Amino acid sequence: MKGKVVMAITIGIICILLISVMFVQFKSVEVIENSGIGAMRESELREELASWKEKYEEVSSSLEENNKLIEQYNKESQDEQGALNLLNQDLKKANMSLGYTDVKGPGITITLSDGDSRITYNDILYLVNELKHAGAEAISINDKRIVSVSDIVNIQNKFIFVNTERIISPYVVKAIGDSKYLESAINVKGGLKDELEADGKSISYEVSSEVFINKYDGVLEINYGE
Amino acid sequence: MKKSGYFIIGIICFLMTAGICVQVKTVTTWDTGPVVQSMTENKLRDNVLKAKEKYENEYKLLEQSMEELENLRNVAAKDNTDAQNMEKQINDANILLGLTEITGKGITIELNDANDSELAGNLNDYLVHDLDLVEVVNELFNAGAEAVSINGQRVVFSTAINCSGNIVKVNDEKIGVPFKIKAIGLPEKLYGALDRPGGYLELMEEDGVQVKMEKSDDITVPKYEGVYKTEYMQIVE
Numbered sequence: 336m337k338g339k340v341v342m343a344i345t346i347g348i349i350c351i352l353l354i355s356v357m358f359v360q361f362k363s364v365e366v367i368e369n370s371g372i373g374a375m376r377e378s379e380l381r382e383e384l385a386s387w388k389e390k391y392e393e394v395s396s397s398l399e400e401n402n403k404l405i406e407q408y409n410k411e412s413q414d415e416q417g418a419l420n421l422l423n424q425d426l427k428k429a430n431m432s433l434g435y436t437d438v439k440g441p442g443i444t445i446t447l448s449d450g451d452s453r454i455t456y457n458d459i460l461y462l463v464n465e466l467k468h469a470g471a472e473a474i475s476i477n478d479k480r481i482v483s484v485s486d487i488v489n490i491q492n493k494f495i496f497v498n499t500e501r502i503i504s505p506y507v508v509k510a511i512g513d514s515k516y517l518e519s520a521i522n523v524k525g526g527l528k529d530e531l532e533a534d535g536k537s538i539s540y541e542v543s544s545e546v547f548i549n550k551y552d553g554v555l556e557i558n559y560g561e
Numbered sequence: 562m563k564k565s566g567y568f569i570i571g572i573i574c575f576l577m578t579a580g581i582c583v584q585v586k587t588v589t590t591w592d593t594g595p596v597v598q599s600m601t602e603n604k605l606r607d608n609v610l611k612a613k614e615k616y617e618n619e620y621k622l623l624e625q626s627m628e629e630l631e632n633l634r635n636v637a638a639k640d641n642t643d644a645q646n647m648e649k650q651i652n653d654a655n656i657l658l659g660l661t662e663i664t665g666k667g668i669t670i671e672l673n674d675a676n677d678s679e680l681a682g683n684l685n686d687y688l689v690h691d692l693d694l695v696e697v698v699n700e701l702f703n704a705g706a707e708a709v710s711i712n713g714q715r716v717v718f719s720t721a722i723n724c725s726g727n728i729v730k731v732n733d734e735k736i737g738v739p740f741k742i743k744a745i746g747l748p749e750k751l752y753g754a755l756d757r758p759g760g761y762l763e764l765m766e767e768d769g770v771q772v773k774m775e776k777s778d779d780i781t782v783p784k785y786e787g788v789y790k791t792e793y794m795q796i797v798e
Contacts (some may be wrong), residue, residue: 468721560665
């Protein structure tokens with residue numbers, strides 16, 4: 336009789352333990368199965384975290400620059416010459432970002448040329464996209480400056496046009512930015528260089544501490560919006 | 562009677578244990594150490610949300626500083642026509658750089674993955690990829706688009722369209738289908754160019770991608786929320 340009671344209690348405790356373990360398990364599974372950020376795994380979350388931190392750093396350094404500029408305006412814009420100097424400096428910087436000025440800096444010069452098969456417009460288009468992803472601050476193709484509204488198209492499946500002007504092989508693509516990032520954007524295993532070479536096209540590049548990129552010779556306008 | 566009672570309890574215990582084993586197995590196949598992992602993940606998730614909030618607060622401050630600068634420029638330029646001229650050029654440049662929202666005429670394009678699961682061939686063809694968006698945006702600029710956005714991300718000079726895993730990123734922000742592209746420009750010209758036979762949209766449609774295009778007189782393209790970097794380049798006078 337006593338043995339049976341002990342047995343029943345033991346089995347009861349085991350059952351409760353088992354059931355609670357199951358619930359804990361169910362719960363940890365539920366927590367993971369959320370949408371968006373809740374659905375992300377550890378590696379994705381780390382990537383996401385790094386990306387927000389990087390964005391924060393960028394915005395933060397830009398804010399710091401602006402605050403310095405605000406201080407300068409407060410101090411120096413009282414007299415007319417001071418105001419003119421500051422405005423001129425701001426205008427130059429804006430024009431540099433737009434592509435209205437010749438620029439120089441460290442970067443990479445990439446040469447694409449027809450091999451067994453020809454370079455197509457989208458080889459260049461995708462290359463430019465990769466360079467932007469690698470943080471290029473200025474880009475040109477055969478001295479045609481790439482600006483926000485630049486296009487790279489083919490006409491009659493034969494000719495490549497950049498900014499509505501024809502360019503011919505060899506295609507020299509220049510970019511200014513962090514050389515390490517720009518280089519790895521191209522020569523990463525299975526990346527653009529490998530792909531183009533596998534297609535029988537020729538690509539070579541040279542990293543240098545000073546790349547010169549000339550200005551955009553068109554005019555940027557907004558006529559259909561405000 | 563008593564024996565069969567124990568027998569039933571035995572079976573129940575056995576089933577429960579088996580159930581737990583199955584659960585443990587499904588959880589561990591995701592990764593090792595399920596409980597520990599979900600704890601570090603929760604912590605990471607918290608950190609991501611905190612980092613995002615920190616960024617958003619800093620961005621608000623940046624927006625305020627830009628407004629303040631605009632006011633200061635306005636005050637600095639008020640007594641001098643040369644200065645006024647420069648101030649106007651700076652404001653125009655900021656519009657061209659995509660730092661302001663812009664409203665006007667243009668077209669909208671909506672792209673979505675094919676929904677017909679019975680289509681034969683390569684599954685990859687039914688999906689809209691990062692490079693598809695690069696091609697469509699390129700065609701829009703060729704047709705004279707003045708401002709373009711994809712799912713709320715303004716396309717500016719430094720905008721890259723890429724993917725990490727299966728997720729498309731524009732300006733390093735993740736976006737998903739349907740992709741809504743807005744372009745400001747002459748609607749007839751944009752529509753005609755994108756709709757032309759042999760154009761990139763037609764190629765995508767042939768692969769089963771769903772394409773919707775509309776002209777509109779009232780399109781709003783949001784401003785670029787990133788930062789222009791001028792760390793490496795300098796002006797050559």
